[in-house]
Amino acid sequence: MKKEQEAYEDIPGTWVFDAQRARIGYRLNEFLYSLMKAENRKAFLADERGYLMTFAMSEEQREAVMKRNWNKLLELGGVSYALAKLAFTDGKTYQFMASQMTGMTEKEYIDMMVGGGRSPEGWRSKSEREGR
Amino acid sequence: MAKIIAGVGTSHTPAIGAAVDNGKTGEPYWAPLFKGYEPARKWMAETRPDVVIMVYNDHVNAFDFKIIPTFGLGCAEEFRIADEGWGARPVPDVKGYPELAAHMVQSLVLDEFDMTIVNEMQVDHGLTTPMSLLFGQVQEWPCRVIPLAVNVIQYPAPTGHRCFMLGKAIRKAVESWEEDLKVVIFGTGGMSHQIQGPRAGLVNKEFDKAFLDGLSSDPQRLAQIPPLEYLRDAGAEAIELVMWLIMRGALGDKVKEVYRFYHVPASSTAVGHIILESMA
Numbered sequence: 271m272k273k274e275q276e277a278y279e280d281i282p283g284t285w286v287f288d289a290q291r292a293r294i295g296y297r298l299n300e301f302l303y304s305l306m307k308a309e310n311r312k313a314f315l316a317d318e319r320g321y322l323m324t325f326a327m328s329e330e331q332r333e334a335v336m337k338r339n340w341n342k343l344l345e346l347g348g349v350s351y352a353l354a355k356l357a358f359t360d361g362k363t364y365q366f367m368a369s370q371m372t373g374m375t376e377k378e379y380i381d382m383m384v385g386g387g388r389s390p391e392g393w394r395s396k397s398e399r400e401g402r
Numbered sequence: 403m404a405k406i407i408a409g410v411g412t413s414h415t416p417a418i419g420a421a422v423d424n425g426k427t428g429e430p431y432w433a434p435l436f437k438g439y440e441p442a443r444k445w446m447a448e449t450r451p452d453v454v455i456m457v458y459n460d461h462v463n464a465f466d467f468k469i470i471p472t473f474g475l476g477c478a479e480e481f482r483i484a485d486e487g488w489g490a491r492p493v494p495d496v497k498g499y500p501e502l503a504a505h506m507v508q509s510l511v512l513d514e515f516d517m518t519i520v521n522e523m524q525v526d527h528g529l530t531t532p533m534s535l536l537f538g539q540v541q542e543w544p545c546r547v548i549p550l551a552v553n554v555i556q557y558p559a560p561t562g563h564r565c566f567m568l569g570k571a572i573r574k575a576v577e578s579w580e581e582d583l584k585v586v587i588f589g590t591g592g593m594s595h596q597i598q599g600p601r602a603g604l605v606n607k608e609f610d611k612a613f614l615d616g617l618s619s620d621p622q623r624l625a626q627i628p629p630l631e632y633l634r635d636a637g638a639e640a641i642e643l644v645m646w647l648i649m650r651g652a653l654g655d656k657v658k659e660v661y662r663f664y665h666v667p668a669s670s671t672a673v674g675h676i677i678l679e680s681m682a
Contacts, residue, residue: 274630277630278557278630278633281601281633281634281638282600282601283599283600283601283602284596284598284599284601284633284638285598285599286557286633286638287555287556287557287638288556288557288558289556289557289558292467292556296467299462299466299467300466300467302462303462303466303467305487306463306485306486306487341599341600344598344599349462349555349556350597350598351461351462351555352462354487355462355486355487358487358488359487364416364417364597364669364670365669365670368597368598368602368603368670371598371599371600371602372599372600372601372602372603373600379602379603382603383603383605383666383667383669383670384431384667386605386607386666386667387594387603387604387605387666387667387670387672388596388601388602388603388604388605389604389605389606390604390605390606390609390635390636393601393604394634394635395634
């Protein structure tokens with residue numbers, strides 16, 4: 271099992287949502303799931319910290335939510351499909367959120383996809399990436 | 403006797419469903435994709451299945467993280483459309499086939515596939531996008547649907563080999579149902595894509611082509627692809643392709659490829675589509 275996790279961690283630019291990460295992110299994802307309801311989206315936007323305090327997540331997770339620090343949220347156990355509900359609550363698109371994760375503008379990201387997407391060359395493993 | 407006559411592999415990207423709902427299918431970004439599905443819609447209209455078995459995954463809509471079934475078989479009479487956070491898609495609710503689904507549960511569990519029985523469930527874009535692509539915009543879906551929800555969100559997803567074997571057991575279950583029915587099975591999701599982290603946007607055309615080729619010629623090889631290889635070579639969300647192997651396993655040994663289409667992008671996804679007729 272340990273070997274599997276080491277292999278996951280060798281993939282650059284990726285936080286694999288495995289059972290351990292899901293365990294850490296459980297309350298964070300519970301919060302994100304709550305944003306499926308319109309009244310909860312409204313309550314969250316009216317008082318973000320107050321709303322987040324009703325979920326037993328870590329302070330680090332709360333901070334990352336308020337900063338919309340998407341990659342930090344992935345690292346702390348947020349799953350992308352649940353994070354999307356936070357982006358939608360902000361009136362943003364999935365592609366906006368993805369572009370923020372990659373450090374591109376939304377337009378740059380869309381242009382990359384229209385151009386055929388990101389080549390896997392240099393992105394398969396951290397060792398391959400560092401050797402470039 | 404009920405018979406699985408064909409399999410459909412297709413991506414289920416939510417943006418495709420949204421393009422249909424918002425009348426954008428003729429726009430330059432979307433037109434090539436929808437043109438590519440035209441022959442498939444024609445094939446489906448001629449094939450007229452009685453039942454579709456839809457292998458798909460829920461995206462934190464029907465299931466939150468309280469309970470995560472690896473294989474959940476929808477046994478309800480009706481499945482309503484989920485509001486995924488931007489309002490439910492304006493598509494018809496889905497009519498199930500509880501009698502056949504109950505028979506499948508019976509057969510599959512005794513065949514040592516421990517299905518989770520799902521008697522109430524809303525369905526999301528994972529199921530409705532493929533329905534829109536193959537059946538178009540309709541007042542009512544023209545067939546009944548048995549949803550098979552597979553966990554591919556929290557790792558590990560079931561292995562490709564396990565999925566392939568489940569497909570074979572599904573074929574056996576369907577063929578032991580006495581009523582004459584034409585059944586088409588869908589495997590959805592994929593192809594190469596990653597929608598999270600700095601590596602988001604990954605597309606691997608070579609991987610995708612080899613996968614499409616292998617479905618006809620060598621599915622046994624595809625069933626041996628380790629989970630890590632999907633992750634590393636084709637993106638974190640490419641693991642959805644194991645669901646295509648359930649479809650392929652349900653078609654018997656020999657198949658005929660009748661249609662194929664590949665297009666990049668739909669949002670962050672490489673879109674793949676294949677139709678295989680069972681020759682067994």
